[in-house]
Amino acid sequence: MAVAKYLGTLLGLYAVGSQAQQGPYFVLGSGMPLVIERADPVLNPGSALSSHVHSVVGGNGFAITMNFAQAQKSTCATVSPKADKSNYWMPNLYYHDPRNGSFIRVPEQPYHKIYYKYGNGNNQYDTDITEFPQEFRMVAGSNTARSYNYTTMGPYGSELGWSCHGDSSHPDFYTTGIPTGFTACPGGLAAAITFPSCWNGKAFDVNNPSAHVAYPVADGLQGCPVGYRVARFPQIFIEYWLNTQTFNGLYGANDKPFVLSNGDPTGYGFHAVFINGWDVGVLKSIMPTCRPGNTGTPPLSDSSCFGNHGGLFTQQQMDACRQQPTTSENVGWKFGQNDNPVGNVLTYGGVVGNKLPGCNPIQAGPGPATVQNC
Template sequence: MKTLSLAFALAAPAQAALRFGCSTLTIQRLDPVVEPGNVPSAHLHQIVGGNAFNASMDGDVGERGACTTCTFSEDFSNYWTAVMFFKHKNGSYHKVDIVQNTALPNGINGGMTVYYTQQDFSSNGKQKITAFKPGFRMVVGSPTSTKRYGNGLKFVCLKGNKGTRFPELDVFPAEKCNGIMTVHHFPACWDGKNLDSPDHQSHMYNTVKEAFQNGGPCPSSHPVRVAQVAYETLWDTGKFDGMWDAKDGNPFVLSYDTAGSPGYGTHADYLFGWKGDSLQRAMDSSCMFNACENGRPLKSQAVSPMNKCTVNKMVNEQIDGWLDAMPGQKGHAMKHRKQ
């Protein structure tokens, strides 16, 4: 391991930063990282990325995908988060739609914005970044958390401009918003050995303070600097404005949360699936954001093929319309409930 770490340290610094959109691949109760093989898993997830996605996933995902919902056509990784619901005062639930980030091309079907950064939001990094390996996976956050879990898990109240970025909050906004953005930042220090760990987090170490700020140096226990992966998902909560009053408290919940907590349990999963050495080529380049597209150095695709990429439904249950309970909760109805 010492030899490997020395090789990383002596390698030339890189400067890439990726930001790209991924349309929604599927919304189902599946989680091949935390609950492999379970059909269904405990709660509902929004999943984007490659169509090799399944209830169980091992090996080199990048070699198995036939299409991807992401801008970079060599990226068959999967990215997923808990789904947001509106809880009506009569006790019923309705899934909140997803809207695209204003920084992305028009027409993306829901989905999320994905980042692989080395420094901050507006500038490139200056150190060697090692790409993840086939089979790598990790989780950030915990659905059972009842207090602030860690740095980089945030909510943003979107105003008239859906490009709003600040302030970043630890809990759901108390006021009415044009939308709510959930933000998930993953750790960027890897132990260099394990593709996963029993809790799906211990093989990683977080040196990030807040948001897109520079991370501190990696500790000797986790010496390998990888790109900081981050997701932004924009939930169209404004559609429900006429159904609640701010004095009654925020009515939005995430799909794991039966108690209506302020969102401390927000979490996200990542399963690496870039094809061949494509991610390492990007990390070794000096490109930034959309300048990395069109073969400079990554292959990219238009919005239409992103939106066409899908997977089959593996869980047969009602998730749309008004529901008596969220999927996975006791009393979840298999039919629409009129409001």
């Protein structure tokens, strides 16, 4: 199913899928990940190893046990506003070499984008939208999905989508799962997903991680489904950008060489996790005035945005913000590694062997995957 209207372009511009998501927004540019490892303090709290590898961005307060106080310990971040000490993470992508069966981490582009939307269909600030509670956390998408599900992915759902961006010699591909039929993505391969933004007032339940939130169906708090009108938050939309250039010529148009770290070769199991670390009061203060969108005018450093709330980290500071993994497991990334070392020359991600890290056999579906415990 084509979902071109849901996906970001190479410049980060995207068409919004519903009236409930129109209006003012800002974009948090992000450099390379803070850390890449099998950690997930939301879905696997207190465990040094989650079932699969994640790419983590955000504040360096990230830890295998997380609460708001831990997030506030961040001293740097891979996103620019100093007031945002939150963390965001998603499964890594690996190249499954059709020649020898080995798995190689796909290098990431240094411009993942995190959109915060808080407007309405009249291009105005939606005054019903409030900031997140201190201990708030949520998940977008499903780790076990292996086929399209209109209820969770369609309009007023996660708007999950993948895009292979071409050039004058290569066509663009826009699909809900990982696209096929291409031999190169010179403009980048990207996954995109939207988080829910309506809340029922209840705490996160690790055994039912989506029960406390829902997607809006229209503007305002009344645009949230019945039972989820305790609060409405900014809608977070994430673009996860990857570089497949170094694999050109190693696979054909009929191959399906890319697989997520959870053993998903379809892309339907792409998901993202958010844990709130925003300084209290900042989002509430800036949402009525901060509206640079993709134009960068005014910049996020402006007083209408974060100028009076700690300002921004420089690109150099974001690039230097890295965290040592909690284990020495080979996930195809080493502490401090940069996928874009010099002159935008990209390298292979690390080879991890003939199986994915953890216990993640390839499960193509179309039925839901079996959850792995390891």
